[in-house]
Amino acid sequence: MIENYDITIIGGGPVGMFAAFYAGMHNAHTQVIESLSELGGQVNALYPEKTILDIAGVPSIAGKDLIHAQREQLTQFPLTLKTGEAVSNVTPNDTGFLVTTPKGSSQTKAVVVAVGNGAFTPRPLKVPGATELTGQHLFYSVPDLERFRDRRVLIAGGGDAAIDSALMLASVAKSVTLIHRRAQFRGLPHMVDRLHASSVQVVTPYLIKELAATATGEVTVTLKPVGGAGDLLQQVVDDVVVSYGFIADHRALDAWDVDFEQDRHLICVDRQMMTSVPGIYAIGDGATYPGKQPLIAVGYGEAPLAIQAIMDREFPDRRGPIHSTSLTPKQS
Numbered sequence: 001m002i003e004n005y006d007i008t009i010i011g012g013g014p015v016g017m018f019a020a021f022y023a024g025m026h027n028a029h030t031q032v033i034e035s036l037s038e039l040g041g042q043v044n045a046l047y048p049e050k051t052i053l054d055i056a057g058v059p060s061i062a063g064k065d066l067i068h069a070q071r072e073q074l075t076q077f078p079l080t081l082k083t084g085e086a087v088s089n090v091t092p093n094d095t096g097f098l099v100t101t102p103k104g105s106s107q108t109k110a111v112v113v114a115v116g117n118g119a120f121t122p123r124p125l126k127v128p129g130a131t132e133l134t135g136q137h138l139f140y141s142v143p144d145l146e147r148f149r150d151r152r153v154l155i156a157g158g159g160d161a162a163i164d165s166a167l168m169l170a171s172v173a174k175s176v177t178l179i180h181r182r183a184q185f186r187g188l189p190h191m192v193d194r195l196h197a198s199s200v201q202v203v204t205p206y207l208i209k210e211l212a213a214t215a216t217g218e219v220t221v222t223l224k225p226v227g228g229a230g231d232l233l234q235q236v237v238d239d240v241v242v243s244y245g246f247i248a249d250h251r252a253l254d255a256w257d258v259d260f261e262q263d264r265h266l267i268c269v270d271r272q273m274m275t276s277v278p279g280i281y282a283i284g285d286g287a288t289y290p291g292k293q294p295l296i297a298v299g300y301g302e303a304p305l306a307i308q309a310i311m312d313r314e315f316p317d318r319r320g321p322i323h324s325t326s327l328t329p330k331q332s
Contacts, residue, residue, distance in 0.1 A: 002098075002105055002106060002107050003031070003080075003106040003107070004029070004106070004107045004108070005029050005030060005031045005080070005106060005107070005108040005109070006023075006028040006029040006030060006108070006109050006110070006310075006314070006315070007023050007028050007029070007030045007031075007108065007109065007110050007111075007112060007307070007310055008030070008031050008032075008033065008097070008099050008106070008108035008110070008111050008112070009023070009030065009031070009032045009111075009112045009114055010033050010087050010099075010111060010112070010113050010114065010115055011032075011033075011034065011041065011113065011114035011115035011116065011284070011286075012032050012033070012034030012036070012038075012039040012040065012081070012083065012114075013034075013039075013040060013042060013043060013044075013114060013116060013284065014040070014041065014043055014066065014067065014299070014300075015114050015283055015284035015285075015296065015299030015300060015302070015303055016032060016034070016041070016112070016114030016115075016283075016284070017032070017039060017040075017067075017070045017071070017073075017074060018070065018299075018300050018303045019112050019283060019303035019306060019307055020032045020074060020077075020079050020081075021070070021073050021074055021076075021077070022303055022304050022307045023077075023079075023307050024074070024076060024077025024079055026307060026311050026318065027318070028307070028311065028315075030077075030079050030080070031079070031081075031082060031106065031108070032079060032080070032081050032082065033082045033085050033099070033101065034081075034082065034083045034084075034085070035085065035086035035087075036083065036084070037083055037084050038083055039067065039071060039081065039083065040063075040064075040067035041116065042116065042246075043063040043066065043067055043296075044063065044064065044067045045141075046122075046140075046141040046143070047063045047141065047142070047161070047164070048062065048063045048064035048067075048143055048144075049062055049063065049064065049142055049143070049144070049145050049168055050062065050063045050161075050164050050165075050168065051063075051164065051167075051168065052066055052296065054295050054296055054297040055296065055297065056297065082101075082103075085101040085102065085103050086101060086102070087100065087101055088100050088102065090111055092277070093107075095107060095109070096108050096109040096110065096279060097109075097110075097111055097279065097280070109279070109310070109315075110280070110281065110313070111279065111280045111281065112273075112282070112283060112303075112306050112307070112310070113267060113275075113280065113281065113282040113283070113286060113287075114283050114284045114286070114299075114303075115284075115286055116284055116285040116286050122141070122242070122244070122245075122246055123242075123244040123245050123246060124140075124242075124244075125138065125208060125211075125240075125242045125244070127208055127209060127210055127211060128212075129210055129211035129212050129213070130211055132213070133211055133213060133219065133240070137211075137213070137219045137239050137240060138211065138219075138239075138240045138241075138242065139239065139240070139241050140241070140242055140243070141241075142165050142168060142169065142241060145168060145169070145171075145172050146172070148169050148172060148173050148239060149172045149173070150172070150173070150174050151173055151237075151238035151239055152173065152174050152175045152177075152237040152239075153169050153175070153176050153177070153237060153238065153239050153240070154176075154177045154178075154179065154221055154235060154237045154239075154240050154241070155169070155176065155177070155178045155179070155240075155241045155242075155243060156178075156179050156180075156207075156208055156241070156242045156243065156244065157178075157180065157242065157243030157244055158180035158181065158182060158185045158186050159186045159187055159243065159245065160186070160188060160191060161243045161245075162180070162243035163178070163185060163187040163191045163192065163194075164191070165241055165243055166195060166198075166200045167191070167194060167198060167200070169241075170198050170199050170200050174238075175199075175201070176199070176200045176201070177200070177201040177202075177235060177237070178195070178200050178203070179202075179203045179204065179206045179207070179208070179223060180202075180204050180205065180206075181204070181205050181206070181207050182204060182205050182226070183204045183205055203223065203233070205225065205226040205227070206223040206224065206225055206226065206233065207223065207224055207226060208221060208222070208223060208224075208240075208242075209222045209223060209224040209232065210222040211240065214236070217238075218237065218238060219236070219237050219238065219239070219240060220234060220235075220236050221234065221235045221236075221237060221240060222234050258275040258276050258277050258280060258282070259275065259276040266286060266287065266288035267282040267286055267287050267288065268287075268289070269281065269282050269283075269287045269288070269289055270289070271289075271305075272305060272306070272309035273302055273305050273309060274306075274309060279313075279314075281309065282306075283299055283303055283305075283306050284299040284302065287302065
């Protein structure tokens with residue numbers, strides 16, 4: 001027997017979780033489908049120790065603590081949460097959409113896509129020695145700060161994630177070195193200022209040329225100058241963290257016939273967050289429109305827009321919450 005839902009949210013990261021919460025405020029029969037083994041998306045899987053600064057009213061919060069709070073928030077409503085399932089297709093039909101996963105199919109009136117840039121894998125470091133050291137001394141995220149306590153760490157990358165990792169590790173590691181191929185960093189100006197004011201040693205413009213394990217369990221990192229002007233450098237460290245971004249897999253989204261922005265493969269949406277397919281909405285980092293900023297705070301604002309648009313379109317007879325104060329909190 002096929003389950004029927006008012007709203008299906010594909011993606012269980014922070015933005016998808018907040019969309020589910022807001023759907024619960026509307027008493028919408030809602031399911032969340034997440035391909036990873038637990039909710040939280042990239043924040044939970046890759047950056048649980050990252051300090052998040054763009055949550056209104058919260059000066060700073062670790063990624064894992066944010067996800068824990070959002071999980072607790074979801075317990076206020078009888079939502080269906082499905083983890084470890086990847087949506088393979090969304091097919092329009094007379095009553096909405098048939099949502100298909102390897103574990104079965106369900107029927108839904110509307111779909112909210114909150115999958116970021118799709119399924120993701122870290123962009124690997126392709127130099128001699130990298131494969132052999134991966135998982136032992138070479139990492140692509142910092143899931144546990146204690147793993148790096150009192151160790152010498154070299155980080156490669158120039159974006160927000162690399163800077164965040166460097167600043168986090170500086171509080172526990174014996175030393176932290178950040179290398180980047182350019183003198184300018186791509187991170188937010190405030191975070192770049194914090195980096196230069198910290199104890200992190202910054203080395204530019206260099207790239208990793210080779211990694212080699214030593215007999216004493218250390219790693220010799222050979223660095224080459226970008227552009228060829230300059231000498232090779234060598235550093236001996238305990239661990240290397242590479243933050244070169246992610247490779248996104250959009251194959252599942254490609255089958256849904258929604259319009260994408262060509263250059264970045266983002267889903268185009270209107271002011272109500274609806275895609276080119278009526279009834280399918282997109283929010284979070286995977287959605288785009290003029291002026292879009294890829295921030296969690298922005299995604300949190302997009303979630304109510306999408307849910308309200310769905311309720312107005314599919315269930316005009318239901319009166320939803322005008323203010324959050326209309327919600328009666330769950331009693332513990």
